[in-house]
Amino acid sequence: MAETKGGESLLFLTDEQLRKGIEAMFFAYRGFTADPDRILEGLDYGRAHHRAVHFIHRSPGTTVSNLLAILGVTKQSLNRVLRALIDDGLVRSEKGKRDARERHLYLTPKGQELERSLSDAQRARMRAAYRAAGPAAVAGFRQVLEAMMDPEMRAAYNRLKEGGA
Amino acid sequence: MAETKGGESLLFLTDEQLRKGIEAMFFAYRGFTADPDRILEGLDYGRAHHRAVHFIHRSPGTTVSNLLAILGVTKQSLNRVLRALIDDGLVRSEKGKRDARERHLYLTPKGQELERSLSDAQRARMRAAYRAAGPAAVAGFRQVLEAMMDPEMRAAYNRLKEGGA
DNA sequence: CTTGGAATGTCAACAAGGCTGACGTAAATT
DNA sequence: AATTTACGTCAGCCTTGTTGACATTCCAAG
Numbered sequence: 125m126a127e128t129k130g131g132e133s134l135l136f137l138t139d140e141q142l143r144k145g146i147e148a149m150f151f152a153y154r155g156f157t158a159d160p161d162r163i164l165e166g167l168d169y170g171r172a173h174h175r176a177v178h179f180i181h182r183s184p185g186t187t188v189s190n191l192l193a194i195l196g197v198t199k200q201s202l203n204r205v206l207r208a209l210i211d212d213g214l215v216r217s218e219k220g221k222r223d224a225r226e227r228h229l230y231l232t233p234k235g236q237e238l239e240r241s242l243s244d245a246q247r248a249r250m251r252a253a254y255r256a257a258g259p260a261a262v263a264g265f266r267q268v269l270e271a272m273m274d275p276e277m278r279a280a281y282n283r284l285k286e287g288g289a
Numbered sequence: 290m291a292e293t294k295g296g297e298s299l300l301f302l303t304d305e306q307l308r309k310g311i312e313a314m315f316f317a318y319r320g321f322t323a324d325p326d327r328i329l330e331g332l333d334y335g336r337a338h339h340r341a342v343h344f345i346h347r348s349p350g351t352t353v354s355n356l357l358a359i360l361g362v363t364k365q366s367l368n369r370v371l372r373a374l375i376d377d378g379l380v381r382s383e384k385g386k387r388d389a390r391e392r393h394l395y396l397t398p399k400g401q402e403l404e405r406s407l408s409d410a411q412r413a414r415m416r417a418a419y420r421a422a423g424p425a426a427v428a429g430f431r432q433v434l435e436a437m438m439d440p441e442m443r444a445a446y447n448r449l450k451e452g453g454a
Numbered sequence: 455c456t457t458g459g460a461a462t463g464t465c466a467a468c469a470a471g472g473c474t475g476a477c478g479t480a481a482a483t484t
Numbered sequence: 485a486a487t488t489t490a491c492g493t494c495a496g497c498c499t500t501g502t503t504g505a506c507a508t509t510c511c512a513a514g
Contacts, residue, residue, distance in 0.1 A: 151445065226461065254306075254307065261432040262429065268430035352490080362472070372492090389481060391490065392490080
């Protein structure tokens with residue numbers, strides 16, 4: 125058996141194990157988005173709208189450039205999505221008081237309603253998975269995911285974590 | 290503290306914990322695809338080509354309909370990708386001997402070379418994450434991901450696992 | 455006060471990669 | 485002989501990403 129000096133097996137680092145992890149990520153991500161996608165289809169919205177709504181809900185009053193950084197898309201791409209959400213009355217855009225160039229984004233009641241239905245669906249699957257795997261597995265799950273992020277994304281993720289704590 | 294009769298804490302099932310998991314999936318998936326994406330950009334290929342190449346490498350001789358089921362796209366969409374890979378000499382398509390309607394797909398040496406560079410990049414990140422998190426965390430990571438999949442995808446995933454064992 | 459840069463919005467054009475629908479062909483199955 | 489299966493392909497559409505250019509508004513620095 126492959127063992128380190130400390131006696132810890134390194135078998136979990138074989139290419140075979142890594143490949144399984146890669147495929148698990150692929151298939152799991154499909155499940156992860158499946159339920160919200162089902163809700164969004166039929167409405168005029170897609171995954172991009174879901175993401176915007178999620179992070180506006182998460183950080184009410186966030187600015188456009190803030191959202192841009194988190195979502196990692198161009199302003200033109202985000203603007204299209206935001207435009208639709210604002211026109212449809214799901215998102216409210218407010219000029220900044222301190223800095224009037226910024227637009228602060230908020231969900232309207234209607235927007236909150238959509239957010240709720242999307243996140244309920246997504247959480248339900250996540251909850252089932254968490255329950256099936258147990259708390260120790262969940263801790264490991266989060267550790268590996270965090271280690272997998274790009275540093276800037278990890279920073280964004282942790283900023284969100286604090287804000288929500 | 291919220292405890293079950295068995296004394297097991299259920300705090301890991303709170304909406305807050307679930308939300309963190311959801312955001313972790315989002316940010317981690319970005320990291321997960323970032324390195325192959327960088328390689329693919331500039332070449333005429335995208336993520337769709339990566340996926341096809343990955344699963345053909347994984348199951349040499351697999352049929353088109355097989356691949357269709359695993360990737361979960363339409364034949365028109367897959368065909369566009371496959372067409373490019375075949376025309377560029379990365380994939381070889383062979384009429385079935387037993388059933389001549391089927392096309393069996395193989396990577397050419399050139400295709401194997403691309404697959405290798407993509408999976409090397411992706412594995413490097415995965416390996417770093419695994420190493421940082423440790424074997425116990427990795428086990429939990431895989432458990433949660435597996436529990437998150439749709440049943441058919443879990444079946445496909447496990448079929449792949451066996452094949453590779 | 456002027457000027458540079460930041461934050462935002464918007465128009466136009468384009469590409470990747472999904473989708474549906476329709477049609478064709480070859481081969482297996484009944 | 486008729487039907488079904490596996491595959492390929494044409495045509496068109498949608499979402500969501502991209503680049504480039506340009507306008508506006510406003511903060512901040514000189």
